[in-house]
Amino acid sequence: MNLGKLVWRNLLRRRGRFIFTLAGVSVGMAAFVALMTIGQGLKDEIKKQAQGLGANLVVTPKGWCAYEQISVLTGEQLPSAIPMSELAKIRAVPGVKSAVPHLNEKTAFRNQPVLVIGIWPEEMRALQKWGIDSGRYFNSPDERGIVIGAAIAKQFKLRPDDAFTVRGKPLPIIGVLREAGSKDDIATFIPLALAQQIYDVQDKVSFIAVQVSDLKKMEAVSLKIQEVANVAVVTDKQLVSSVLSIVGSVGAAMQAVAAVGVLAAAFGIVNTLLTAVHERRREIGIMQALGSTRRTLFLAFMLESGLYGLLGGILGVTIGVLAAYLFGSYLTDNAFTASLHQSQTVAIDYGTILLTLGFSVCLALFAGLYPAYRATKLSPVEAMRHV
């Protein structure tokens, strides 16, 4: 007999109570790990999408809020508000290596919404370094045809030379892009001029992706653009942080829910152990009569509590990771994540898992302090009086 064996036997004595307390800890920790995982995955994904844009600066119409800026990353339909004349001015600013206009629109294909982005084929390909999966790329800047993302091709089972329609206008599919892991997979691309004609937004674009020739002069170029053209400019980093500020605020509300769950789990442990101390007060007296020190009693209850934390943490991590995969996309349902595959919002790293386990054990030990203290305060005579 030793401390570990005694504690294990005590832990499993009341199976029902053990299971329900453990379930409480597991659920609390699962909520914690799921949110950590989903939140982190979301951040990673936003950064990846921002990189996928290939721009150092993003030129937007004046007065855009963060919600509209998200659309730059997702390709959502936008009010097309920058006149082409401004584009020319921006291209003329010294230090601008390239300025690539985007016109984000949407069409229905077989009753499904599909992103249609108007681009300058050559400039865009230089910016994105796209690969071609099948078919070919645009031959000329005003070719009547469409290049589609890999996921779209898969979804609608489309191949080069198949017919596609944008707003009712038939367009042949020229080629399919290689999978890029970004929103480009779920978009389609047509030459800008064609897009402007089809959507009847002559001479306007949604936003402009700008590359600067010298990163150190980014700030100066940004100011100069705003000086010569009637537009707003954000850096890629500002774009990411303003997007994060929105999805981040959704996260804070959910983290509060997780915190409540974790707290309830801790109270569950306190409750279970206080009940155990009460139930076992007679045994506590017997143990003292057999020579047990208060320290041993204290350790026994702390260890029991710690085991709830450890086992609950392990179960919680397992459940939480599964839940993150299954429900991640629903929990973080917003303008940004709507454009992603659900698994892309989930990122599991061992740091999070270890952090959760450590947190779970520490929390359980903290919850065990009071019951363990109560156990040591029982006098053996008092304890054994209860028959």
Added chain:
Amino acid sequence: MSDAIIELKKVSKTYGSGDAETKAISEVSMTVERGGWVAIMGPSGHGKSTLLQLIGGLDRPSAGRIMLDGSELGTLDAAELAAVRGKKIGFVFQFFNLMPHLTALENVEIALWLGGGTHSNGRAMDLLERFGLGDKAHHLPSMLSGGQQQRVAIARALANEPDILLMDEPTGNLDSGSEAELLALLGELNKAGKTLLMVTHNPVVAQRAERVLQVKDGRIVADTWKGKH
């Protein structure tokens, strides 16, 4: 004074304070010789069990001194007192007080562990076999008869080879057959040199002791020597 293993000097125990103060034990002085067998008798609620608890270091007196095998309990801190309970004393209770979720064997092993002795776990099995419980070692207390449970309790009390056995109504819940068995066992232990101190209501049981103390109103009112059987 010849070899006294237990010695009480003007020991009092009061509960409560002010008007509600009750004296469970008042100014008891007594000695028990090493190897003695003493029965404590008296009406319920007159302090017999309290006396046993004070001697066993389960409780501390309000006044007076208790010497146990040369050390004064009052000078010991909680951990030292726990060590005395674990090594020098074996307790046996009326209701056996076995741990209900541990097997007979584990109930003895837990005493070996908590008493902090150097015995191996093999001793637990040896003790159970000695008391005819070898085949019941892996039974839970609820599967054992009263007599068997009490023998497990005695095996547990003896785990760390204490010099003194303190027993509170050890036969109180036993049928007459088990009672006779237990008394025979106690006789053997006493012959082997253990000092036995037992509280009992039963004159037949008290008869087996070499000395009977009568306790009333927290005082020793009679001290009868019968000598060794």
